[in-house]
Amino acid sequence: MEQLQVGRAKLTWLNGGVSFLDGGAMFGVVPKALWAKKYQHNEKNQIELRADPILLQIDGKHFLIETGQGNDKLTEKQLRNFGVIEQASINESLAKLRLSADDIDAVLMTHLHYDHANGLTKKAGEKTYISQFTNAVIYTSAIEWNEMRNPNIRSVNTYFESNWQPVEEQVETFADEIEIVPGLRLIHTGGHSEGHSIIVFEDGEDCFIHMADLMPTHAHQNKLWALAYDDYPVTSVHEKEYWMAYGYRKEAWYTFYHDAYYRAIKFNHAGEKIAEVARVRYPYK
Numbered sequence: 001m002e003q004l005q006v007g008r009a010k011l012t013w014l015n016g017g018v019s020f021l022d023g024g025a026m027f028g029v030v031p032k033a034l035w036a037k038k039y040q041h042n043e044k045n046q047i048e049l050r051a052d053p054i055l056l057q058i059d060g061k062h063f064l065i066e067t068g069q070g071n072d073k074l075t076e077k078q079l080r081n082f083g084v085i086e087q088a089s090i091n092e093s094l095a096k097l098r099l100s101a102d103d104i105d106a107v108l109m110t111h112l113h114y115d116h117a118n119g120l121t122k123k124a125g126e127k128t129y130i131s132q133f134t135n136a137v138i139y140t141s142a143i144e145w146n147e148m149r150n151p152n153i154r155s156v157n158t159y160f161e162s163n164w165q166p167v168e169e170q171v172e173t174f175a176d177e178i179e180i181v182p183g184l185r186l187i188h189t190g191g192h193s194e195g196h197s198i199i200v201f202e203d204g205e206d207c208f209i210h211m212a213d214l215m216p217t218h219a220h221q222n223k224l225w226a227l228a229y230d231d232y233p234v235t236s237v238h239e240k241e242y243w244m245a246y247g248y249r250k251e252a253w254y255t256f257y258h259d260a261y262y263r264a265i266k267f268n269h270a271g272e273k274i275a276e277v278a279r280v281r282y283p284y285k
Helices: 023-027 076-081 090-096 114-120 142-149 161-170 233-250
Strands: 003-006 009-013 018-022 046-050 054-058 061-065 084-086 106-108 121-123 129-131 137-141 171-174 177-181 184-188 197-203 206-210 253-255 262-267 273-278
Touching (some): 003 206, 009 206, 018 023, 114 161, 121 161, 129 161, 137 142, 137 161, 137 184, 142 161, 197 233
Parallel strands (some): 106 137, 137 171
Antiparallel strands (some): 003 009, 054 061, 121 129, 184 197
């Protein structure tokens, strides 16, 4: 498991599963001739995407950023349509660190689409689900939590009742931003979804920014490259413009949940890569 130390924060990437989605959908209006130079694709025009939560340890607390693909949450048709070839093994990842799901103090959800939120719950029967992280507070924006429970015609296929009903007593929402511990903030941006948020950690001169699905991979660094999946792509562009400039000034690390090749990249003031944490790649099971 790859790790990164940023000031007081220690980040460890867990195994949350992998899928292959259409490259055109992931890069929106960007021509394939451009995005294909920056991210590999297969013969079906699909690109490899991780769904790997980040264990974030700060001041003796254990936080989890996102929760992975989950297990036994998708039908055979969904597994096929979403290109899922490996489901999550978060508990196994935590066990290697001598931790368990019960040790997680809080879960930081940038948004609640199935590929981020499936790991919030687990099966306890044929049609019964219970909380995966029973001792954790689950943070998400109030807008996102409202849409999760009341999806529209476009979002109904990505917000699952099984991901929110068992944990609703654990959820704490916020409007614009919330500070979890000193220096660690969840900030509402909108864009990918109306309630989408990013995570910013600052400790003196040290900083990391988790852009979530505003910049799901290193190949999405260009501020104009928005996903076809984005509900509000113009908002995505403006928010990315602001937060990329912010991070460049601080020479911040940018961390990734979906990237199959990099866990994190650090950029200088000009937006040039000056450091990286590459993902160690293994054959799939």
